[in-house]
Amino acid sequence: MSVATIGLSGGRDAELCARAQAVIPGGMWGHQRAAAVPEGYPQFFAGGAGACVRDVDGREYIDFMCSWGPMILGHAHPEVEAAVRTQLDAGDCLDGPTEHVVTLAERLVQTIPHADWALFQKNGSDAMTSCVTIARAGTGRRKVLVARNAYHGAVPWCSPSVVGVTAEDRAHILHFEYNDIESLDAAVAVAGDDLAAIVVSAFRHDLGVTQELPDAGFAAAARAHCDRSGAALVVDDVRAGFRLNLGGSWEDVGVRPDLAGYSKAIANGHPLAAVTGNARFREAAEAVFVTGSFWYAGAPMAAAVVVNDILHRLDGPARLRAAGTRFADGLIESAMRRGFDVSLSGPPALPLMQFADDPDASLGEAFCREALTRGVYLHHKHNMFLSLAHTDAVIDAAVEAVDDAFAALARKRSASA
Amino acid sequence: MSVATIGLSGGRDAELCARAQAVIPGGMWGHQRAAAVPEGYPQFFAGGAGACVRDVDGREYIDFMCSWGPMILGHAHPEVEAAVRTQLDAGDCLDGPTEHVVTLAERLVQTIPHADWALFQKNGSDAMTSCVTIARAGTGRRKVLVARNAYHGAVPWCSPSVVGVTAEDRAHILHFEYNDIESLDAAVAVAGDDLAAIVVSAFRHDLGVTQELPDAGFAAAARAHCDRSGAALVVDDVRAGFRLNLGGSWEDVGVRPDLAGYSKAIANGHPLAAVTGNARFREAAEAVFVTGSFWYAGAPMAAAVVVNDILHRLDGPARLRAAGTRFADGLIESAMRRGFDVSLSGPPALPLMQFADDPDASLGEAFCREALTRGVYLHHKHNMFLSLAHTDAVIDAAVEAVDDAFAALARKRSASA
Numbered sequence: 001m002s003v004a005t006i007g008l009s010g011g012r013d014a015e016l017c018a019r020a021q022a023v024i025p026g027g028m029w030g031h032q033r034a035a036a037v038p039e040g041y042p043q044f045f046a047g048g049a050g051a052c053v054r055d056v057d058g059r060e061y062i063d064f065m066c067s068w069g070p071m072i073l074g075h076a077h078p079e080v081e082a083a084v085r086t087q088l089d090a091g092d093c094l095d096g097p098t099e100h101v102v103t104l105a106e107r108l109v110q111t112i113p114h115a116d117w118a119l120f121q122k123n124g125s126d127a128m129t130s131c132v133t134i135a136r137a138g139t140g141r142r143k144v145l146v147a148r149n150a151y152h153g154a155v156p157w158c159s160p161s162v163v164g165v166t167a168e169d170r171a172h173i174l175h176f177e178y179n180d181i182e183s184l185d186a187a188v189a190v191a192g193d194d195l196a197a198i199v200v201s202a203f204r205h206d207l208g209v210t211q212e213l214p215d216a217g218f219a220a221a222a223r224a225h226c227d228r229s230g231a232a233l234v235v236d237d238v239r240a241g242f243r244l245n246l247g248g249s250w251e252d253v254g255v256r257p258d259l260a261g262y263s264k265a266i267a268n269g270h271p272l273a274a275v276t277g278n279a280r281f282r283e284a285a286e287a288v289f290v291t292g293s294f295w296y297a298g299a300p301m302a303a304a305v306v307v308n309d310i311l312h313r314l315d316g317p318a319r320l321r322a323a324g325t326r327f328a329d330g331l332i333e334s335a336m337r338r339g340f341d342v343s344l345s346g347p348p349a350l351p352l353m354q355f356a357d358d359p360d361a362s363l364g365e366a367f368c369r370e371a372l373t374r375g376v377y378l379h380h381k382h383n384m385f386l387s388l389a390h391t392d393a394v395i396d397a398a399v400e401a402v403d404d405a406f407a408a409l410a411r412k413r414s415a416s417a
Numbered sequence: 418m419s420v421a422t423i424g425l426s427g428g429r430d431a432e433l434c435a436r437a438q439a440v441i442p443g444g445m446w447g448h449q450r451a452a453a454v455p456e457g458y459p460q461f462f463a464g465g466a467g468a469c470v471r472d473v474d475g476r477e478y479i480d481f482m483c484s485w486g487p488m489i490l491g492h493a494h495p496e497v498e499a500a501v502r503t504q505l506d507a508g509d510c511l512d513g514p515t516e517h518v519v520t521l522a523e524r525l526v527q528t529i530p531h532a533d534w535a536l537f538q539k540n541g542s543d544a545m546t547s548c549v550t551i552a553r554a555g556t557g558r559r560k561v562l563v564a565r566n567a568y569h570g571a572v573p574w575c576s577p578s579v580v581g582v583t584a585e586d587r588a589h590i591l592h593f594e595y596n597d598i599e600s601l602d603a604a605v606a607v608a609g610d611d612l613a614a615i616v617v618s619a620f621r622h623d624l625g626v627t628q629e630l631p632d633a634g635f636a637a638a639a640r641a642h643c644d645r646s647g648a649a650l651v652v653d654d655v656r657a658g659f660r661l662n663l664g665g666s667w668e669d670v671g672v673r674p675d676l677a678g679y680s681k682a683i684a685n686g687h688p689l690a691a692v693t694g695n696a697r698f699r700e701a702a703e704a705v706f707v708t709g710s711f712w713y714a715g716a717p718m719a720a721a722v723v724v725n726d727i728l729h730r731l732d733g734p735a736r737l738r739a740a741g742t743r744f745a746d747g748l749i750e751s752a753m754r755r756g757f758d759v760s761l762s763g764p765p766a767l768p769l770m771q772f773a774d775d776p777d778a779s780l781g782e783a784f785c786r787e788a789l790t791r792g793v794y795l796h797h798k799h800n801m802f803l804s805l806a807h808t809d810a811v812i813d814a815a816v817e818a819v820d821d822a823f824a825a826l827a828r829k830r831s832a833s834a
């Protein structure tokens with residue numbers, strides 16, 4: 001461990017990391033490995049409340065990852081947790097679903113203009129795999145177009161890693177470039193009369209790459225291809241869903257999908273995913289067999305109903321946009337004052353901050369470490385997330401700490417110059 | 418609805434079913450569709466406590482499905498729920514895992530002789546897909562052998578339905594017959610030097626078919642094939658895990674797998690799955706990328722630690738075997754007294770009851786409906802599940818009600834003869 005990281009991850013964290021090394025491959029796996037965040041970030045957390053998260057060494061951070069998306073109202077939200085407790089007290093995972101599955105499906109159908117029906121799962125990967133299966137069942141075709149490098153889950157057909165994956169797992173996957181109509185046209189031509197679905201992320205949020213909102217013309221072209229061919233237009237709203245538009249993220253570009261996948265923020269951290277679909281794909285959704293042992297449990301669905309109520313009541317997307325804009329303005333102003341050139345990309349509610357001339361994000365990483373020691377948890381390569389717990393006061397406190405982090409980074413730059 | 422089912426599913430259930438028809442394809446999906454249980458069974462449940470489950474019309478049943486497996490200690494178990502509440506109160510789904518992931522991995526490694534490490538997921542399908550991905554990563558090979566008609570999940574490579582599935586999803590899946598060494602030898606020969614894994618259920622529990630325990634010779638043959646070829650022997654302990662042997666179900670036949678998948682009972686209804694593996698596959702487990710938004714949440718892992726403690730403290734498998742045996746004895750004795758020929762198959766803790774000369778299970782279905790009206794929730798085609806809440810008194814009460822159901826069935830048979 002380099003000198004710079006001493007004082008970051010603490011004693012309890014180090015102890016747990018050592019124990020984890022013995023019994024968990026690589027000490028941790030998947031997207032929450034500390035190896036994937038800046039050096040010195042804690043691996044283990046103890047809890048969270050509102051906009052703050054607390055590590056196992058008792059240090060609190062203003063949390064701009066929101067559990068990598070799920071916390072849209074803030075950690076341990078009292079109203080959500082009360083609904084969860086009520087169902088847990090009654091008994092939760094039962095021989096069949098609770099009434100919450102109906103209420104929640106009705107709520108999504110009322111909220112999301114394209115949605116005629118809904119099904120529920122546990123993982124974003126479940127939702128996206130179900131979308132593909134339903135699209136294939138409904139069209140009797142096989143080819144699925146996805147944007148190159150887009151993240152749609154961590155299962156063989158779409159995982160960002162091909163380790164342990166066979167070529168056949170992706171035999172019918174074709175690629176286009178996000179927002180590039182020509183490349184989409186070309187992929188559609190290759191698929192020919194075997195086109196089952198065009199799968200598109202709500203916006204371009206590939207790891208470590210400047211984010212892009214969907215171009216309205218591109219979205220319309222994708223819709224037109226599906227209208228022409230009968231293929232399913234599938235929006236992957238797993239990451240962005242409910243933060244940008246309660247009717248589905250592509251309402252902002254005036255395009256409605258046939259199928260959409262949701263997860264992350266749907267139940268404020270309780271495990272749930274959803275597929276919504278239009279009438280055209282209802283019969284296909286009836287025909288496929290998708291299920292899981294815990295998919296019918298009531299508590300996460302009860303949570304999701306409360307989350308949906310609150311987001312409507314408070315106009316969640318507008319507040320998140322305002323909070324994200326305040327945060328972005330503060331970051332940019334502070335960076336300029338301290339002599340750094342940073343830019344933010346993507347929607348304000350899910351921003352990515354990048355330094356100019358920092359292709360490997362090493363400056364971004366150093367900055368995030370400075371911010372962490374000042375009580376702000378950021379990410380240098382993955383988009384961050386705002387929540388409704390990120391009030392003006394919270395954001396101003398974070399920006400103040402971040403300003404100090406920029407200043408420290410500037411001092412280090414001078415010292416090494 | 419036929420006359421016989423009037424008085425079964427009630428007013429609130431019917432109302433919810435009608436609403437569900439509008440917003441959920443087919444009114445419900447997957448294994449908890451009421452269409453898959455005897456006619457008149459309720460679709461919607463309100464809660465459960467101990468060995469009892471309660472539908473939305475307030476009717477209580479002694480529950481022999483245990484939520485289709487998860488409830489191994491009984492519904493709403495106080496000690497488990499207390500651990501869950503503690504983590505939920507602190508904040509649960511965070512920017513990284515809690516310490517429970519380490520404690521739980523340590524506990525599984527201590528408990529399960531083959532296990533050198535553990536990883537956690539949400540669905541049984543996640544665990545089994547991870548096993549296959551790790552086996553392929555570790556061997557650099559592709560072929561995966563599974564028993565014909567075995568259930569390993571509801572994702573394209575293994576779903577019992579091929580609707581929406583492509584041939585390529587199963588391009589490298591080969592079949593053998595459970596407990597049939599010759600068919601296993603033949604499949605191994607077909608796989609040749611491309612054999613990545615042999616995947617075997619803890620016991621044969623195919624839907625609607627007489628259950629079979631694994632033959633020790635067959636298990637040894639599977640182990641020998643893997644030893645010879647370097648392929649991974651994978652035991653699917655998703656359904657049976659923790660009910661038969663806390664060291665893994667194949668401890669009973671003296672064979673240790675390289676990888677095993679667990680889910681269902683691991684956390685007494687809280688959503689969790691696990692893969693355990695030996696040292697040989699640790700590097701492969703490090704190399705693959707498998708993850709999910711909610712996989713690191715602490716509460717289900719805290720629950721699993723408590724479940725593991727309790728199962729050890731009370732010798733869960735021995736108690737479940739005793740409870741299942743008492744139930745089976747009662748069923749058979751009652752059936753004989755009422756003039757029916759029934760047999761039970763599989764381990765007593767996960768029994769399947771079948772009537773003689775009832776190939777379509779219609780007699781079984783009629784019996785289950787009689788039992789339901791008498792407050793006992795059974796299944797006619799899928800194995801049932803015992804829990805530690807199924808005390809002698811509970812089982813005796815169930816057997817008494819079931820005896821009345823057999824008597825009613827006998828009267829109907831006489832009336833129609």
